Amino acid sequence: MNYAQLLFPDFSLILCGYLVCRYTALNRTVWEQVESLVYYLLFPVLLFHSIVKSPLDLLAASSLISAGLLMGLAGIAMAYSLPHLPWLGRHIDPREHAASAQVSFRFNSFIGLALADRLAGSEGLLLIAVLIGVCVPLFNVAAVWPMARHAQRGFLRELVRNPLILATATGLAANLLGFTLPVWLEPTVTRIGAASLALGLMAAGAGMQFGHLSQAKTLAVAVLSIRHLLLPLVAFGLAKTFGLSSAQATILLAFSALPTASSAYVLAARMGYNGGYVAGLVTLSTMLGVVSLPFALGVLR
Template sequence: MNYAQLLFPDFSLIAIGWLLCRYTALDRRVWDQVESLVYYFLFPVLLFHSIVRSPLDFGATSSLLTAGVGVGVCGIVLAYALPFVPGLRTHIDRRDHAASAQIAFRFNSFICLALAERLGGSEGLLLIAVLIGVCVPIFNIAAVWPMTRHAQTGFVRQLVRNPLIVATVAGLLANVLGLTVPTWATPTLTRIGAASLALGLLAAGAGMKFSTLGAGKVLAVSVLAIRHLLLPLVAWVLARALRLDAAQGAVLMAFSAVPTASSAYVLAARMGYNGPYVAGLVTLSTLLGVVSLPFALALPR
């Protein structure tokens, strides 16, 4: 499998966004509006439709769900703990940490779907759909919490007002209740989802400033090491401990090693944090996926 080719569309869109913002008339005034459109409309529609369109069979995938949630919880705990680790805490800016902790445990759903289909066909797609449906609400809440805590704003109030949280929870409830999207609406929602992915990556590129990464090297290395090294190892241990079958094991390993979510930048920027720094981490994570995916899938199961 050519991982570089799989990840190239994401990386190229980030690069195009960076070039457009700096060398054309499409400057920051344009991209601020694009970020708002993505955050308040396009990404919520994408998340809702992604979760609703595939039925969630919790019984048949209980071991996979346990492992997937376990991987995510480990990522969340490790990311949250970084400012308290001796030797690291004096080099980590707490505000930048609040915005970038999400890089360590969130995942790119579209890359997950593409990988799952190649690894397991229709069965792989069903398995990853269950993981996405359960993990996206948990991970989005975990992404918002450090930022609301640092800003000392009401956590519950921020949750109920956050469009990404509302969309994912609504999608999960609709799926559990057996509600489906009408056939006539599916093409429109699919196109909105494709637009959200493209514009989100372009906006991440437009907001990126490489100089911000140099000011937070320790934090950057730490969250990316969790995302692309430690989580694949945690997934490998859980896959063996829970005795996942070949298809479930492959999906879990891919899930643990994919690049972080492109919406991480939009979330940080819209909540008033260091968007350019998070955009740089999204770019580096996309590049590191070329290494972490073959590493994770090559681990013996």
């Protein structure tokens, strides 16, 4: 399978978002509102629908869930360890690291859902929705904790108000209780989901920034190496260890190589850190996804 060709539609939407934001009247102010619409309404609806529309066998998905959580914990451990490595720590500013560590393990859900749909259809959407459901709470805690510790702020309110956590938790509960959407509501919810994927990918492109990439180069190389090289290798080993099915292994490898979350710079800026630098890391991570995804899906798989 030509994964570069498979990824082209998604990354072309990212490029369209970047060009529209930079060279038309639909500037960053407009796309901030679009991003909020996707993040707080359209995307949660897609997550909820993806989970409830197919019966979920937690026992059958337990290996994938375990592999996803272990992969996430490995990424968090590697990110947290960077300032303590003797040959690397002296080149890393603790405050910059607190804001940037999240880039190593967080993921762009917009790209992940669009890619899962193209790779494995409804089964792929269900599998990645489960991974998102179990990993988002863990990753959000790990992202907020170092910044809250350095800024002496609490992080519980950041978690309980997260729309992705709310959507996935309610979706999993509804699925296990046997809830299904009424037939007459399906077309509307399906169209909302399709809109969230397209707008989410374009919003990721609109948020790309290049101005701060010259800062803290050592830290940038370290966190992006974890995100785009080491995590796919960890996922490959876990897929073999747990004996995942072909579909599960494909989704786990795709999940491991996704660009980092586009909202990472929003979180950093909102908590008083250098949002511009984190935005540069997000931009570079989005570009590196063009390489890491074919590597994970074409070479490792």
